[in-house]
Every structure is written in C-alpha cells, then in structure tokens.
Amino acid sequence: MSKQKKKLLIVEDERQIRESLTDFFHLQGYDVLAAATGDEGLVMGLAEKPDLILLDIMLPGMHGYDVCRNLREDGYFGPVLFLTAKGEEVDKLTGFDVGGDDYVTKPFSLLELHARVRALLRRAEKEEPEEDAYAWADISVNFTTYDLQVNGVATRLSAKEMELLRFLVKHRGQVLSREVLLDKVWNYDADVSTRTVDTHILNLRRKLTDKPPNRFIQTVHGVGYKFVGGL
Ligand code: CA
Helix, strand or coil: CCCCCCEEEEECCCHHHHHHHHHHHHHCCCEEEEECCHHHHHHHHHHHCCCEEEEECCCCCCCHHHHHHHHHHCCCCCCEEEEEECCCCCCHHHHHHCCCCEEEEECCCHHHHHHHHHHHHHHHHHHCCCCCEEEECCEEEECCCCCEEECCEECCCCHHHHHHHHHHHHCCCCEEEHHHHHHHHCCCCCCCCHHHHHHHHHHHHHHCCCCCCCCCEEEECCCEEEECCCC
C-alpha cells in the first residue's frame, strides 16, 4: 500500500456499528467518512471519491444495491464491500451484478474485515497504472503501436475500438457503465448514444473472439460492462 492515507467511506444506518467501524479504521490509520443513509452515502461517495466504500445493504431509503448501481453509473470505480446481516435475505449475485466487489456478514471480526479491505485496496492499486501493452489468454495488445495479436493472428481494431479496449483494460475488474464509457471514450460526442457503446463492444468481442461462457468482456446487467481478462 502506498504511504498516502487511504480514505474509506462507511455507509451504515446502525449507529453502534458505524461508530465502531469509524473508530477502528481511524486507529488503523485511515481517513474515515461515515454516512447513515443510502442517499447520503451516494452523495458522499461521488463527492469525496473514497478509496473504498463499506456499504450496508439494508438501509433506510435507498437500498445498498441501488446505491452501488448509482455509484457505478456515475463513475465511481473504487472497490465496494457490502455489509450484510446474518439471516438477511440478500441475493449475492445481484450484489456482484450491480458492481459490488465483496461481502462481509455481520457480526464480523474487525481483523477479517480489515484483511478484506486491504486485499481490495491492493487490487485496486494494481489496476491504476496505464500500461502500453497488455496480454491475457491468447491475446496481446500494444496500445502505442496498435499491434494486436489474437491467437497468433495479427488483428486490426479501429482507433475507437482500441481506445475502448484500452479503457476497459485500464479499469479491469471494475464495472463501467455505458454513460461512463461514453463520457471517457467518446467525450459525449453529440451524435453517439449508449447504443454506440454496445455496437463497439460487439465488434470488440468479435475481433477478440470473446465468447461465452468465459467472456473477458462481461455484461453487467442493467449497468454496463466489466473487463476481466488476465485477472
Ligand atoms: Ca442496516
């Protein structure tokens, strides 16, 4: 982990848990922000860009899953770790679908929680640097020379497809909404729509021979896409 203090956001309606988590992570050397409702958590998450969010699922007002979906749609890429109470009926797959990274069940051990937080932060940190080249499965790509090899065959991508692939690779493991892709890859060109994103993804998948069941460009239902090649 870098020496810079990491910023955590805790979204939890139960005061006692919120406060004990806040104290614990303060003591561990983190900057800690806390919110008691989903709506407040969403606003803080987008404004403060914490390095990680601990997100309770059962919240008054906005449900934890909706908070996560909204965070992803509005371009928050950091890890989200869901907190769930024992016996609560939660669909974990939905949690991953809306862009969550991990789950911890209450009551939890603070040391175990901290270990999970550290693991997610390490993973997020590794994803940050922008490489000139990347390789996964039987594919290698050089973003500077535009050289792309798919199963040993030189393959051509359009400039936009290459840019899209580069953004996906740079943010691998993160859920990217169509809106974020439009904003970052197309800079909200007047004549493109989210359909353009889907078309380009389709072309990329075809050229990279990305097929189910082990797709490396995964569709995240209701949100967008996630690149998992090489992870
Ligand atoms: Ca709760």
